[in-house]
Amino acid sequence: MTLPRRQFLRYLGIGTYAALLNPLQLAAAAPRASASTGLSAWTPSFFEPINPTTADQLRLPAGYRADLLGAWGDELGFPDPTRNRELSFGNDNDFLAYFPLASQHDSLEAEQGLLWVNHESPHPLFVSGYSREDAQAEKPKTAEQIQAEKRSVGGSVLYLRREANGRWRREYHHRYTRRYTACGPRFGFDGPAADAVASLSGQPDCPGTLANCSGGATPWHGVLSCEENYHFYNPQTPRTLRWSDQPDEAIAETQFGWVVEVDPFGELPPVKHTSLGRFSHENIALRCDGPTGRLVAYMGDDKADECVYKFVSAQPLPASASRLEQRTALSQGTLYAADFQHGRWLALDWNVQKNREKWQAYNATARQTGGPLITSQADILIHTRIAARVLGATPLDRPEDCEIHPADGSVYIALTNNTRRANFYGQILRLIEDNDNPEGERFRFELFLLGGRHSGLACPDNLAFDRRGNLWVACDIASSRLGHDPYQAFGNNGLFMVPTTGPGAGQAYQFASGPTDCELTGPWFSGNDHTLFLSVQHPGGHSPSLERLSSHWPHGGRELPRSGVVAITGFERV
Ligand code: FEO
Ligand code: CA
Ligand code: CA
Numbered sequence: 001m002t003l004p005r006r007q008f009l010r011y012l013g014i015g016t017y018a019a020l021l022n023p024l025q026l027a028a029a030a031p032r033a034s035a036s037t038g039l040s041a042w043t044p045s046f047f048e049p050i051n052p053t054t055a056d057q058l059r060l061p062a063g064y065r066a067d068l069l070g071a072w073g074d075e076l077g078f079p080d081p082t083r084n085r086e087l088s089f090g091n092d093n094d095f096l097a098y099f100p101l102a103s104q105h106d107s108l109e110a111e112q113g114l115l116w117v118n119h120e121s122p123h124p125l126f127v128s129g130y131s132r133e134d135a136q137a138e139k140p141k142t143a144e145q146i147q148a149e150k151r152s153v154g155g156s157v158l159y160l161r162r163e164a165n166g167r168w169r170r171e172y173h174h175r176y177t178r179r180y181t182a183c184g185p186r187f188g189f190d191g192p193a194a195d196a197v198a199s200l201s202g203q204p205d206c207p208g209t210l211a212n213c214s215g216g217a218t219p220w221h222g223v224l225s226c227e228e229n230y231h232f233y234n235p236q237t238p239r240t241l242r243w244s245d246q247p248d249e250a251i252a253e254t255q256f257g258w259v260v261e262v263d264p265f266g267e268l269p270p271v272k273h274t275s276l277g278r279f280s281h282e283n284i285a286l287r288c289d290g291p292t293g294r295l296v297a298y299m300g301d302d303k304a305d306e307c308v309y310k311f312v313s314a315q316p317l318p319a320s321a322s323r324l325e326q327r328t329a330l331s332q333g334t335l336y337a338a339d340f341q342h343g344r345w346l347a348l349d350w351n352v353q354k355n356r357e358k359w360q361a362y363n364a365t366a367r368q369t370g371g372p373l374i375t376s377q378a379d380i381l382i383h384t385r386i387a388a389r390v391l392g393a394t395p396l397d398r399p400e401d402c403e404i405h406p407a408d409g410s411v412y413i414a415l416t417n418n419t420r421r422a423n424f425y426g427q428i429l430r431l432i433e434d435n436d437n438p439e440g441e442r443f444r445f446e447l448f449l450l451g452g453r454h455s456g457l458a459c460p461d462n463l464a465f466d467r468r469g470n471l472w473v474a475c476d477i478a479s480s481r482l483g484h485d486p487y488q489a490f491g492n493n494g495l496f497m498v499p500t501t502g503p504g505a506g507q508a509y510q511f512a513s514g515p516t517d518c519e520l521t522g523p524w525f526s527g528n529d530h531t532l533f534l535s536v537q538h539p540g541g542h543s544p545s546l547e548r549l550s551s552h553w554p555h556g557g558r559e560l561p562r563s564g565v566v567a568i569t570g571f572e573r574v
Contacts, residue, residue, distance in 0.1 A: 026313050032530045042503040046571070049509040052393045052491030054483060056551050058536060059513040064570035066534075068554050069115065069170045070158060071564035072126075082151070087179045090119030091127055091152040093282065093535040093563050094462075095215040097223055097523035099264055111162035114176055114264045115533060116223045118212035118522065119156065119563055123541060124148035125241050126560055131545065135239035146249040149241075150182035153210045155225055157264050160567070165510060168531065168567035180262060182210040182251075184213075185270060187260060190331040195275035196378035201252040206272065207259050210251070213302065214401055214462055214522065217318065219295075220326040223262045224273075228302055230256035254382055259284055259299070261327065264540060277348070277384035279303075282400045283462075287409065288317045290439035295329040298411050298431075300399035304418045306385060307393040308338040308402065308431075310345055312439050324464045335381070336441070337393035338431075345441045346391040348384065349378040355391055360388045369405025383463075384441035401463040401534030403471075405500065409436055414460040416476055419471070424486050425451030425458040428473070448508050449473075449498060451490055456508030457496045464523040471498045471533075471549070472523050475506065479517040479542040495534065510567075515539040515553035522565075533570040539563065 043049060047061040058066055072093075075086040087199040095118040100111075124130035128145035141149075158175035171177075187206045187211045189197050198204045213228035232241040233251050244250040258272040259281055288295045293316035313333040318325055336345035347488070350356055359374040366373055372383045380387040391396070397418035402411055411431040417423050428449040434442040451458045461476035473496045477487045495512040499505050514520045514536055522535040540551030540561030551561040 006528040029206060042507075043422060044497060044499075044504065044509050047497075047511060049511070050513060052489065052494065052510065053513045054491050054516070055513070056516040056539075056553060057513075058515060058553065058566065059571075060568065061511060064568055066167070066180060066566040066568050067167050069160065069168060069564040069565045070117070070156070071554055072152070072560060074556075075172075076156070076158075076179065076257040078177060080151070082147070082183055087177075088180065089149075089158075090117070090154060090156055090181070091122055091169055091563055092120040092537050093156075093565050094120045094213055094521040094537055095225065096524040096533045096535060096565065097215065097264075098524055098526055098531075098533055099221055100219075100527060111550045113160055114156045115160050115170075115565070116215075116262070116264050117156045117158065117535070118215060118225050119153045119215050120211060120537065121229070121241070122152045123538060123563075125543065125546065126540075126562075127152045129546075130240065132240060133545075138239065139455075140245035141243070143249060146243045146246055147183070149243070150208070150210070150249070152181075153212065153275050154179065154181040154208060155212055155223070155262060155330075156180075157262075157266075158192075158565075162531075166569055168569070176262075178266060178268065180209055180270065182208040184208050187270045187272050189258075189272050189274055190328075191275035191381070192332075193378040193381040193565075196376070196382060197254050197270075197274065200254045200382075203252070203255075206252075206255040209270075209272075210256060212260075213260075213281065216284040216286055216297075218261070218286060218327065218330075219288065219319075220323040221263075221265065222327060223264055223324070224284050225260050225262060226283055226299075227258055227260060228257050228280045228282060230280075254278070257281065259330075259497070261330070263323075265545045268327065271327075272353055274378075274381050275331055275333055275335065277309060277335050277380075278382050279306065279309075279384050283402065284340070285402045285404050285411070287404050287438055289409065290437055290438060293319075293377075294333070294439050296438040298402040298404070300402050301385065302398055302400050302416070304398050305395035306399065307396060308387050308399045308413060309384075309388070310336045310338070310438075312336070321419060335384070337384075337388035337391065338443075339392055340394040340396070340445060341392075342374075343434075343442055343444050345443065346388070346393055347441070348380050348387050348391070358429055359387065360389050364387070397421060397426065400461045400476075403463040403465060404467060405430075406465050406467070407469050409433070409438065409513050412471060414463055414473070416459050416461050417451075426460050427451055428460050428463075428471075447454070448500075455506065456510065457494070457498075458487055460488050461519070462521050464525065466497075466525050467529045469500050470481060471500055472496070472511070473498055474520045474523055476519050479519075479538065482517065492516060493519050495523060516551040517561075518551070518553070518563075530569065530571050532571065533565065534568055535563070535565050537563050 074089040255276040295313040398416040462474040496508040518539040
């Protein structure tokens with residue numbers, strides 16, 4: 001059964017966009033007299049854009065407020081089974097997804113619910129005390145340090161409530177509160193590469209999850225969390241992050257780099273979906289409004305010169321089935337890689353004879369160079385980058401978030417940058433499926449936004465749409481480059497609103513500026529758009545030492561900087 005787009009969006013808890021969005025109304029919005037960006041005479045009607053700043057603050061437009069819901073190290077109210085203290089909120093929060101609880105299916109107004117939070121990476125200086133000097137001196141990490149780092153990543157489920165005064169707060173010791181880390185709970189695997197992963201690792205399941213960057217939500221109210229830089233923890237990577245100093249703590253690489261699914265309600269066991277391929281997964285955006293109702297997912301591989309992918313489920317999404325049955329849609333289907341030169345999706349399918357011949361030709365060389373062989377569907381899914389490039393998929397300038405426009409189904413893709421190609425500011429592409437058919441194999445694309453001072457932002461990373469069809473863009477200028485050319489004019493990393501229609505279309509209007517060294521990540525609107533949940537990731541992340549901290553956010557004074565999640569309110573009057 002096909003889920004109409006409106007119903008599907010409701011399932012995701014992000015509103016009845018298609019019904020509410022009227023491009024003509026947007027186009028007719030009255031232009032205002034001035035723009036603080038100086039780029040256009042038009043400015044948004046619901047906030048006065050702020051200017052770039054280097055202040056160590058989370059700065060918002062007048063009339064908006066941010067309430068802190070949790071920060072790294074906060075105790076959650078339950079004992080940690082692996083040590084003599086409470087479970088604590090993880091580090092480096094990224095993707096957020098809010099699930100209203102009062103009425104999951106009907107109410108967008110619920111003011112209590114569950115918030116999923118990704119915890120992307122440990123910051124060793126803060127989490128385990130392992131410094132850059134320790135790394136330069138090649139001092140091995142202790143098992144205790146590695147355990148502390150492993151417990152700081154993964155994800156959290158928080159229970160939130162909105163008080164009568166309009167402020168959100170996290171409830172301590174609520175039964176839904178949960179942590180997923182690199183130490184547990186264990187994840188199973190499904191899909192065509194599940195047996196091969198078990199065979200390679202010698203284990204039927206996996207000790208946990210890590211490198212959880214961005215993600216997505218499913219129609220059955222599941223969280224999809226994307227494992228991105230899983231390779232940072234093996235012997236070849238920067239020493240500050242590696243866990244292989246202690247052989248018992250080393251990770252089996254083939255167990256990571258997947259899209260993992262977690263049930264925030266705790267009913268379904270956690271699982272890693274091998275059908276979605278293995279690479280540096282940034283995020284995943286779902287739709288199921290094609291002609292046969294198959295579930296379609298778009299994904300970026302966050303690395304310079306890597307590709308964009310699409311998954312189409314083998315069967316239509318069974319809308320009336322149980323949640324467990326619905327999620328099998330992500331276990332069998334076709335994975336495609338995008339060829340932008342020819343506007344086609346390339347099937348990463350061992351059963352497609354002409355593609356198999358290309359992998360077999362590649363194998364002849366790989367046997368001589370020692371590269372991985374592609375001899376089965378499982379090999380394709382484990383070595384997805386190689387399989388895609390052999391077929392001719394297009395390398396792009398760090399494809400990060402992909403998000404689907406709520407009104408027209410086009411896919412917006414953030415390309416953050418590629419300094420090796422002198423692309424310092426990045427861009428946002430708009431991909432349009434032929435005949436508006438997400439299940440098809442042809443597409444076209446256009447440039448929606450080119451980063452730089454003329455558009456107002458640089459290095460787009462996380463994307464989100466609001467109910468008006470405005471695109472919200474969180475930027476990721478590397479901490480070490482903030483304040484330096486060619487990024488000096490942009491100040492700290494920020495969050496921007498970019499209209500997709502009307503007089504301001506393609507122009508970035510700054511809504512938030514983050515504290516020193518941070519990235520703002522994971523923007524997620526509540527179903528009625530009254531609240532924007534936002535992560536402040538790695539404030540002070542470029543601090544040279546604990547004595548010379550570059551940020552003290554959120555607690556100020558001389559406090560350690562802590563990644564944290566905020567609820568931003570003030571949208572009610574929009
Ligand atoms: Fe984890 Fe691609 O940012
Ligand atoms: Ca990201
Ligand atoms: Ca990022």
